[in-house]
Amino acid sequence: MAELSRRAPPSPFDVRRLPGFAFVAMFTFFALYLPIVVLVFYAFNAGESVAVWEGFSLRWFKSAWSNEVVQEAALRSFLIATLAAAIATVAATLAALATTRTPPYRGLTFKYAFINQPLMVPEIVTAVALLIVFSRIKVWTGYSGLGYLVLAHAAFCIPFAYLPIRARLEAMDLTLEKAAADLYATPWQAFRRVTLPLLRPGIIAGFMLAFVISLDDVVITEFVKSGGQDTLPTYMLGQLRRIVTPEINAIATVFLAISVVIVTAFFLITRRRE
Amino acid sequence: MNPAEQSANAAAARDIRTRWLLSAPALVIVFVAAIGPLFVMLAYSFMEKGDFGDVKPWTFSLEGWFNVFLSQDIFDGTIGIADAHASIFWRSVSLSLMTTAITLLLGFPTAWFIATRPRATRDIWVFLVTIPFWTNLLIRTFAMQEVIRNEGILNNSLMALGLISTPIQILYTDTAILLGMAYVYLPLMVLPLYAAMDRIDFRLIEAGYDLYAGRWQVLRRIIFPLVKPGVIAGSILVFIPSLGAYVTPRVLGGGKNMMLGNLIELQFGAGRDWPLGAALSITLMLIVMVALLFYVRNATRSGVRGHG
Numbered sequence A: 001m002a003e004l005s006r007r008a009p010p011s012p013f014d015v016r017r018l019p020g021f022a023f024v025a026m027f028t029f030f031a032l033y034l035p036i037v038v039l040v041f042y043a044f045n046a047g048e049s050v051a052v053w054e055g056f057s058l059r060w061f062k063s064a065w066s067n068e069v070v071q072e073a074a075l076r077s078f079l080i081a082t083l084a085a086a087i088a089t090v091a092a093t094l095a096a097l098a099t100t101r102t103p104p105y106r107g108l109t110f111k112y113a114f115i116n117q118p119l120m121v122p123e124i125v126t127a128v129a130l131l132i133v134f135s136r137i138k139v140w141t142g143y144s145g146l147g148y149l150v151l152a153h154a155a156f157c158i159p160f161a162y163l164p165i166r167a168r169l170e171a172m173d174l175t176l177e178k179a180a181a182d183l184y185a186t187p188w189q190a191f192r193r194v195t196l197p198l199l200r201p202g203i204i205a206g207f208m209l210a211f212v213i214s215l216d217d218v219v220i221t222e223f224v225k226s227g228g229q230d231t232l233p234t235y236m237l238g239q240l241r242r243i244v245t246p247e248i249n250a251i252a253t254v255f256l257a258i259s260v261v262i263v264t265a266f267f268l269i270t271r272r273r274e
Numbered sequence B: 001m002n003p004a005e006q007s008a009n010a011a012a013a014r015d016i017r018t019r020w021l022l023s024a025p026a027l028v029i030v031f032v033a034a035i036g037p038l039f040v041m042l043a044y045s046f047m048e049k050g051d052f053g054d055v056k057p058w059t060f061s062l063e064g065w066f067n068v069f070l071s072q073d074i075f076d077g078t079i080g081i082a083d084a085h086a087s088i089f090w091r092s093v094s095l096s097l098m099t100t101a102i103t104l105l106l107g108f109p110t111a112w113f114i115a116t117r118p119r120a121t122r123d124i125w126v127f128l129v130t131i132p133f134w135t136n137l138l139i140r141t142f143a144m145q146e147v148i149r150n151e152g153i154l155n156n157s158l159m160a161l162g163l164i165s166t167p168i169q170i171l172y173t174d175t176a177i178l179l180g181m182a183y184v185y186l187p188l189m190v191l192p193l194y195a196a197m198d199r200i201d202f203r204l205i206e207a208g209y210d211l212y213a214g215r216w217q218v219l220r221r222i223i224f225p226l227v228k229p230g231v232i233a234g235s236i237l238v239f240i241p242s243l244g245a246y247v248t249p250r251v252l253g254g255g256k257n258m259m260l261g262n263l264i265e266l267q268f269g270a271g272r273d274w275p276l277g278a279a280l281s282i283t284l285m286l287i288v289m290v291a292l293l294f295y296v297r298n299a300t301r302s303g304v305r306g307h308g
Helices: A002-006 A021-043 A059-066 A068-099 A108-120 A123-141 A147-170 A175-182 A187-216 A219-224 A232-239 A246-273 B003-044 B063-069 B083-115 B119-134 B137-148 B153-160 B174-198 B202-210 B215-243 B247-252 B260-268 B274-307
Strands: B070-072 B079-081
Touching: A021 A246, A021 B083, A021 B119, A021 B137, A021 B174, A059 A068, A059 A246, A068 A108, A068 A147, A068 A187, A068 A232, A068 B003, A108 A147, A108 B003, A108 B274, A123 A147, A123 A219, A123 B003, A123 B260, A123 B274, A147 A187, A147 A219, A147 B003, A175 A187, A187 A232, A187 A246, A219 A232, A219 B260, A232 A246, A232 B137, A232 B247, A246 B119, A246 B137, B003 B274, B063 B070, B063 B083, B063 B274, B070 B083, B079 B083, B083 B119, B083 B174, B083 B215, B083 B260, B119 B174, B137 B153, B137 B174, B137 B247, B174 B215, B174 B247, B202 B215, B215 B274, B247 B260, B260 B274
Parallel strands: none
Antiparallel strands: B070 B079
């Protein structure tokens, strides 16, 4: 035994506990959450300032809630996010079915690159390119409704919806569908009764990701929107140029809460899967 | 070819046709609202600018591209480097590099810390990084603004500690942009680093020690090669959005300290020079493409080594 321990490695040094790393990690978590906590804290301020605490109050939540501009922007954000996420999820589901569980075929890599393209280009570039094209189309057709925003959002949501759906499909093999076909199910019946129910968690996760991504978007919305089409984020961006009251904190707090709920649900859904 | 083979081939062809049909909606949407407009923008960069924004259709001019890098003196007509643009390019690149460095310095130990927790608690730490990642970038930028403003918590704490007597002006400086970008993009560094570290088999390191490797050798020969793909992925994921950042410099830089994204916006707003804006956008996109190509080349190379 003594012999063995003498021959033990010269530096019994545990890499799992590198000195200082835990400290930096704690600092990182502190730094990640401090600004958010401060922001939420001042949403409950009774005073007009976002820096001087004057006691607890819900007045800014009430004033944001009764602010008609905020109401409209919030509704518009939800409408766009719902429509864009729905379109993106359907398109992404079909695309995922077309690009998984197959031997490689000509054009497969092209499809991957094409679908993921919105992730590769800086948002500001896509935003001004859309501004150029849509402003032309607005003049030609005279239509300047929400359709442009929904279409633009659907496009950049597709890669986000595609990701979890494709991952889910790749984890499923074709045996069950083959079994269904052996039992004389038509391809549609096999899809409807076998593939779709198995795919559902992926589809829900994809929809939720797309929804959050659309809800959060500032840059593309800022450039594509016509007058009077502010979403909640672009409304907030406009307000930041003025003197900020805790009303913005209140709006941001509600927004944060919604995102956190959706992300937590997403986390739970994808985790249960594993 | 026998009949069985023929029908198999026909079935395969039909399958591929169905697959194209199924992917059509996604391809069309992405083409109409993301890829197609980039080509229109490329065309616009070669047109004459209109008098009130927009362009004069079907004209040809290199002025937009000329103005990206060069400027003509209004008085004597001499041509020189566009100093204002050069400084904005430089600010964008240097701030993005510094953001990448800061996030790497903080992100590496953090990811390492998470990867070395027991299985049960690891997911909680990952979740804590994921939450800020998915919360609105504008809200996080705004939160940072409140922390670093003159009467914000940072200056107040420093004054309470007696380290400074008057608030330091951080907001509306390059430092503010740097702090803001490091803050909003930090999760983009931690997550891929963690993904790479999570796959490390710690028995390899013990084996290294057993074979009389020193600490430095273990770090250089075992840990670094395993973590390298994560470092590259994280750096690319931070560098690219930093370079094209628009919201963070607009909110924290206060209009004067522009980055490329804001310079581009200016051309489509008050600047009314769409060809220049288009040319600047394409320049930005090309820089990003180069960074991505670098990443893909590295990723495939280390991927091959990893599996081999």
